[in-house]
Every structure is written in structure tokens, then in C-alpha cells.
Amino acid sequence: MIYTVTLNPALDYYCTVETLNLGETNRCITESLIGGGKGINVSLMLAQLGVPTTALGFVAGFTGEELIRQLQDQSVNADFIRCAQGQTRINVKINSGVETEINGRGPEVSAAEREALLDRIRRIQPGDTLVLSGNVPPTLPESIYEQILAELPASSIRVVVDAEGALLRDTLRFHPFLIKPNLAELRQLVANPQAPVSDQIQELRRQGAGHILVSMGAEGSVLFTAEGGVYRQHPLPGQTVSTVGAGDSMVAGFLASLENPACTLEDSLRWAAACGTATAFSRGIARREQVEALLDQIQIEG
Ligand SMILES: Nc1ncnc2c1ncn2[C@@H]1O[C@H](COP(=O)(O)OP(=O)(O)OP(=O)(O)O)[C@@H](O)[C@H]1O
Numbered sequence: 001m002i003y004t005v006t007l008n009p010a011l012d013y014y015c016t017v018e019t020l021n022l023g024e025t026n027r028c029i030t031e032s033l034i035g036g037g038k039g040i041n042v043s044l045m046l047a048q049l050g051v052p053t054t055a056l057g058f059v060a061g062f063t064g065e066e067l068i069r070q071l072q073d074q075s076v077n078a079d080f081i082r083c084a085q086g087q088t089r090i091n092v093k094i095n096s097g098v099e100t101e102i103n104g105r106g107p108e109v110s111a112a113e114r115e116a117l118l119d120r121i122r123r124i125q126p127g128d129t130l131v132l133s134g135n136v137p138p139t140l141p142e143s144i145y146e147q148i149l150a151e152l153p154a155s156s157i158r159v160v161v162d163a164e165g166a167l168l169r170d171t172l173r174f175h176p177f178l179i180k181p182n183l184a185e186l187r188q189l190v191a192n193p194q195a196p197v198s199d200q201i202q203e204l205r206r207q208g209a210g211h212i213l214v215s216m217g218a219e220g221s222v223l224f225t226a227e228g229g230v231y232r233q234h235p236l237p238g239q240t241v242s243t244v245g246a247g248d249s250m251v252a253g254f255l256a257s258l259e260n261p262a263c264t265l266e267d268s269l270r271w272a273a274a275c276g277t278a279t280a281f282s283r284g285i286a287r288r289e290q291v292e293a294l295l296d297q298i299q300i301e302g
């Protein structure tokens with residue numbers, strides 16, 4: 001089973017405006033409210049690809065209930081801890097030609113609620129996959145990902161991390177199977193951000209990272225495999241609608257490919273890139289048909 005953890009999920013409020021004028025009333029041309037948060041996006045994309053997951057994390061209030069309803073609607077098994085204080089945040093994604101995001105703070109998580117999540121973690125089985133993605137609500141300690149990884153009952157649990165800065169760096173000693181930094185996140189992780197990317201990758205390797213999938217938005221992506229292989233994905237031209245969740249979709253595509261033992265790591269990058277690109281070309285997480293339509297067009301060099 002694949003478990004995704006989203007400590008601070010959201011309802012993503014997508015809207016488009018002609019121009020965004022600060023200090024004025026702006027009126028939307030389009031709007032939608034879609035359940036999100038990084039781990040949840042991974043679960044939603046995997047559900048599209050027919051791979052079952054269990055989504056873990058914290059929800060609160062009526063927005064949390066709506067999020068769970070949407071997940072159930074899309075056949076994602078939602079096993080969230082309900083927090084007594086606050087509400088699941090609403091993250092605002094404004095498209096005015098450029099993308100502007102305003103992400104909320106999220107609910108209060110008590111010590112007992114945190115312990116309830118760790119209890120779920122202790123039940124993960126050898127051979128399962130655990131995906132840790134996204135930010136931590138302000139009421140949880142920055143060491144929460146380390147605490148989660150320290151509770152894993154077996155070393156054969158495959159760990160995937162998609163997070164920023166110290167949150168990601170502190171997980172490396174647990175030897176994550178896959179990390180997916182974008183270029184900015186990669187630079188935050190290394191001693192010398194000006195060093196060539198190959199040196200930065202070596203540094204992360206020494207700290208414990210397995211496969212490193214570097215996403216570069218409209219520039220495509222590069223997979224540095226744990227065995228030392230390098231595969232470069234060339235970006236596809238197309239109409240970008242919203243890149244929100246493109247990186248999460250990449251993680252999902254990579255994991256989905258592993259369900260087929262005949263898939264090579266080059267194929268995994270192809271799936272990751274098709275999912276990321278399809279999501280960038282749609283509002284919210286892409287549908288399976290959109291991914292399949294792009295799969296054969298993805299070009300990989302390596
Ligand atoms: N504008 C685009 N054109 C073509 N491909 C894109 C575009 N944006 C994203 N992609 C594809 O999706 C992948 C992931 O996108 P990106 O690098 O923006 O992820 P990210 O920064 O982790 O995003 P997020 O954190 O919002 O999920 C890219 O590596 C690329 O393959």
C-alpha cells in the first residue's frame with residue numbers, strides 16, 4: 001500500500017483574473033475549489049492511474065469535511081486525524097497570466113492529535129511506501145518528519161520526500177528512496193548553491209538520498225538515479241493552465257510506474273514527466289486520459 005502524508009492539506013481556490021490589481025477589488029473570470037495539499041495531490045494522481053493509496057494527515061472544520069468528501073468521491077481512502085481547533089486552510093491560487101499563491105496557516109494540532117498520527121504510522125507494513133510531502137502547520141515542530149520516520153516499524157518501507165529546506169535535509173539520514181526537489185529547493189540543501197548541479201547531487205547522495213528527481217518547471221526535469229545514472233527529460237510545448245500540483249503529479253507518476261516490474265527507471269521518468277506536464281496543462285490534477293495522451297511524446301536523453 002502507498003501511504004501519503006499531508007500534514008497541512010487544503011482546499012485550493014483557483015481563480016483567474018484579467019489583471020491582478022493590488023489594493024483594488026478584483027473580479028474572477030473563472031473559479032473552482034478543489035481539494036489539495038502535496039500528499040493529497042499524489043494520492044489523487046495515483047487514483048487516476050488506478051493505484052490505490054491511503055491519505056493520512058490532519059483535517060479540521062467544515063473545509064476538512066469537504067476535503068474528505070472530495071477524496072472519497074475520487075476513490076481515495078482518507079484516514080485523517082480530525083483536529084478540534086481551527087479549520088483546514090483554503091489556499092488561493094490566482095492566475096492573472098502569472099501565478100500568485102496565498103497559502104493559509106492551517107489548523108492547530110494538539111499533542112494528542114500528533115500522537116494519533118504517529119500511531120497510524122506505526123501500523124505501516126514492510127514493503128509499503130510512505131510519501132511525505134509539503135509544509136508543516138505552525139503548531140507542529142519542524143522535526144515532525146524525522147519523528148515520523150523514526151516511528152516506521154521496518155527498514156523495508158520505501159520513503160519518498162518532497163519538501164523544502166531543513167524539513168527535507170533532516171530526512172536524508174533515513175535514506176529516502178526518492179526525493180523530488182525543484183531547482184530552488186536543491187540549492188537550499190547544499191553548502192554551496194553556486195556549485196555545479198552534479199556536485200550538489202553528490203553532496204545529497206553522501207547525506208543519504210537515493211533517487212533524486214529534479215523538476216525544473218517549463219525546462220523539464222532530470223533524474224539522478226541512486227545507481228549513478230542520469231536521465232534528462234525535455235519539456236513538451238503546450239498551453240500551461242496551472243502548474244499547481246505538477247511536482248506532486250511527477251512523484252505519483254514515478255511511483256505508479258514501479259507497480260509494473262518491467263518498467264525501467266527511464267520509463268519511471270517518462271511516467272513522472274507525463275503526469276507533471278499533463279497537470280501543468282490542466283486546472284487541478286490531470287485525468288488519466290490526459291497523461292496517456294502525452295506519454296509517448298515525452299523525450300528522454302540518458
Ligand atoms: N510550463 C510547463 N511546460 C511543460 N512542462 C511543465 C511545465 N510546468 C511543469 N512541467 C512539467 O512538470 C514537472 C513538475 O513541475 P514543477 O517543476 O513546476 O514542479 P514543482 O515546482 O515541484 O511544483 P509544485 O510544488 O507546485 O507541485 C516539470 O519537471 C515538467 O516536467
Ligand SMILES: O=P(O)(O)OC[C@@]1(O)O[C@H](CO)[C@@H](O)[C@@H]1O
Nearest residue numbers: 036037038091103134135244245
Ligand atoms: O503550503 P505547502 O504545503 O508547501 O503547499 C501546499 C500547496 O500549495 O501545494 C500543492 C501543490 O503542490 C497545492 O495543492 C497546495 O495548496
